[in-house]
Amino acid sequence: MxxxxxxxxxxxxxxxxxxxxxxxxxxxxxxxxxxxxxxxxxxxxxxxxxxxxxxxxxxxxxxxxxxxxxxxGFNRYTVGVADTIKDIAQNHYTTVSQIVTCNPGIEKEGFQPGMQLNVPYGFDVIPSNISYSPDLLESHIRGLSARYPFLGTGIIGQSVLGKPLYFLRLGSGKKKVLYNGAHHALEWITSVLLLKFCENFCRTYSRGEKMKGIDIHGLYNSCSIYVIPMVNPDGVDLVVNGLSAENPFYYDLLSWNHDNLPFEEIWKANIRGVDLNLNYPANWDKAKELESKFNACKPSPCRHAGPSPLSEPETFALADFTQRLKPELVIAYHTQGRVIYWNYGTSAPPRSKDIAEILSGVSGYGLEETLPEDSYAGYKDWFIQEFDKPGYTFEAGIGVNPLPISQLGTIYLDNEKAMLLAALLA
Ligand SMILES: [Zn+2]
Structure with missing residues (x-):
């Protein structure tokens, strides 16, 4: 038992x-x-x-x-008759003001016995030194929502295996931007990057402080930053937790892994072997033509564009959400190379390069025109084609994928201000 x-x-x-x-x-x-x-x-x-x-x-x-x-990262606590808010804070290694942030009811109704409180612990919800899997994402969205009741969260759809595709919303302003990570399973470090950004943004907002010199209250009121930290949770689960015998694609995955290398070293696709960043309806036919060159005509660790554009529930959900949201700017996070791709074919939306130059300046990432092999069927390509607004692929970090989690600190420092400025400038 x-x-x-x-x-x-x-x-x-x-x-x-x-x-x-x-x-x-x-x-x-x-x-x-x-x-x-x-x-x-x-x-x-x-x-x-x-x-x-x-x-x-x-x-x-x-x-x-x-x-x-x-x-x-938080405890559900019922206030006892003899409790003081200070004692509760001390017992949880946190502060009174953090408890008040988590529980707006205290300010409205006062602190009373019998009250149910969400009490945060004195450490970050998002860990920065471990492999990150979809089950953690679920727990941590609960944890962040409990700590920061002003954080918006929701679900845009489900993966092939039925995992929720979560979004978080920072801010309540009219202008919308959208950042996403982990289209590619191997690149799950981008999920942690985005979640850390959400946590730090919320903490700064709750304290009324500035972040990288930027007024977060002002940004919160003028802008809504939508974050989809993990576009491909089934793929990330495969890479981080390994192939489970219960996976309904168990035997398929073994055959699609044609070079028989460890999944955690090579798998970029979703659980049906479709490369999600080659599944958008923007020159998709060209991505399809290139499959044979990369030995990816059938489901594969990468480079297979799928049976049709938006054939996968993950890309369909993200394209549909983007259509409904109509953001002014998007960033799709990938790894690696420390570069920003900002154009699509011969199209460059108004202000796209100007904003890219500023983001390049604060991140230290180089500006790249999209290479031919990356010019097709990606999320950024589709967004530019569809909306004629700035859409970027950020290739974070450097080295061999999967990037070690030890790079997270540097990647975060490089990208924090760029994420804030992209929302301000959009
Ligand atoms: Zn990628």
Whole structure:
């Protein structure tokens, strides 16, 4: 009944998450490396003792449930008769003002016994040192929404395997921009980049502070920044958590992986082997023609354009959402190369290059005219063709994909101001 979820000898993204959260709350699980060794086991035993669980060093369902508030980054707390808000803040390693931000009811109704509060812990919701998977995204959107009730969230559609395609909305202004990440499974670091940006934006807004010298209250009121952190959750799950025997495409995926290389090193496509950034109706026929050159006429780790434009639920949902939203500017995040692509074929929308030059200046990323092999059927291409407004592909970071999570700090610093300015300038 109480089957082990994690135990000594286990490896992978879930172990990394366990190690990250145990160390955030003061235990010592050793290096966050995704390997459940003796130090991690000892930390789990300590955690179990402190939470009235059987101290056996094995994480079972009850242990995972006890960890859940720390994974989400907040605790649902009922105020007792003797509680003061200061005590609650101290017990959660947070501040009174952060509790008030999470619970606008305190200002309206006052602080009273019996009240249900969302109490944030004193660490970031979005971890910056672990592999990031779609199940985490779900927990963290709950966590960010609880901490920042002014954050807008929703779902634009579902993946092939039924995973929700989430969006977050920063701001309530009339002008809209849209940023997305992880069209390509291998490039899941872009999801973390976008989520970190959302978390930092919300924190700054709640404190009434500036971010990179920019007035966040002003930006919040004039603009709505829509963020779709993970366009391809099925692909990211495959890359981060490995191929599960329960995957309905299990045997297909093994045959589509023609070079038989590890999925985590090569898989860019969605779970049906379609390269989502070659599935948009913008010169899609050319992407289709190029399949044979890349040995991708059938579903493949990359470069297969699919049976028809927008054949995949992920691209269909994003194109449909974009059509309804009509943003003034979009950025599609990819890795790697530290460059910004800003045109499509011979089209360059008004102000597109001027804005690109500013974004290039603050990020340090080079400006590139789109190369022929990347000129077809991408999200940015389709957006420019459809709206004649600035649309960019940012190739973040440098090195061999998948970029190690250790690059996140640099990638974030390069891109934070560019994301703010793109919204201001749009
Ligand atoms: Zn990419």
């Amino acid at each position: 109480n089957k082990p979820i994690l135990q000594i000898g286990d490896k992978g993204a879930k172990v990394m998450l366990l190690q990250n959260r145990l160390s955030e709350i003061g235990y010592n699980p050793g290096i966050v490396d995704g390997i459940y060794g003796n130090l991690t086991k000892n930390a789990v035993i300590q955690f179990q003792s402190d939470h009235a669980l059987k101290p056996d060093g094995i994480v079972s369902l009850s242990g995972w449930k006890a960890l859940m508030p720390y994974i989400e």
